[in-house]
């Protein structure tokens with residue numbers, strides 16, 4: 001179920017580095033180099049498969065840009081927050 005803007009901004013208060021814009025959650029990570037960026041992306045890919053929820057993302061050398069939304073709901077749902085928290089956990093591990 002699509003979350004309201006109030007629900008989204010309240011959840012984002014506890015999450016550093018994520019922003020809500022254009023019906024999606026956005027963040028960007030900068031790594032030491034391409035290898036570290038791609039390693040994080042591959043871990044995130046496995047987690048996304050497990051959750052059956054997938055990021056819209058791009059990578060340029062050591063930077064990974066991520067946007068999360070639920071296409072079916074045309075907005076942000078609890079599934080996007082689940083994946084966002086999983087991503088934060090993976091990147092903190094790197």
Ligand SMILES: C[C@H](O)[C@H](O)[C@H]1CNC2=NC(N)=NC(=O)C2=N1
Nearest residue numbers: 052053054055069070071072073
């Ligand atoms: C059939 C399958 O459940 C859907 O296509 C899933 C797959 N991954 C998805 N990922 C995202 N981010 N949004 C979706 O709506 C979505 N739908």
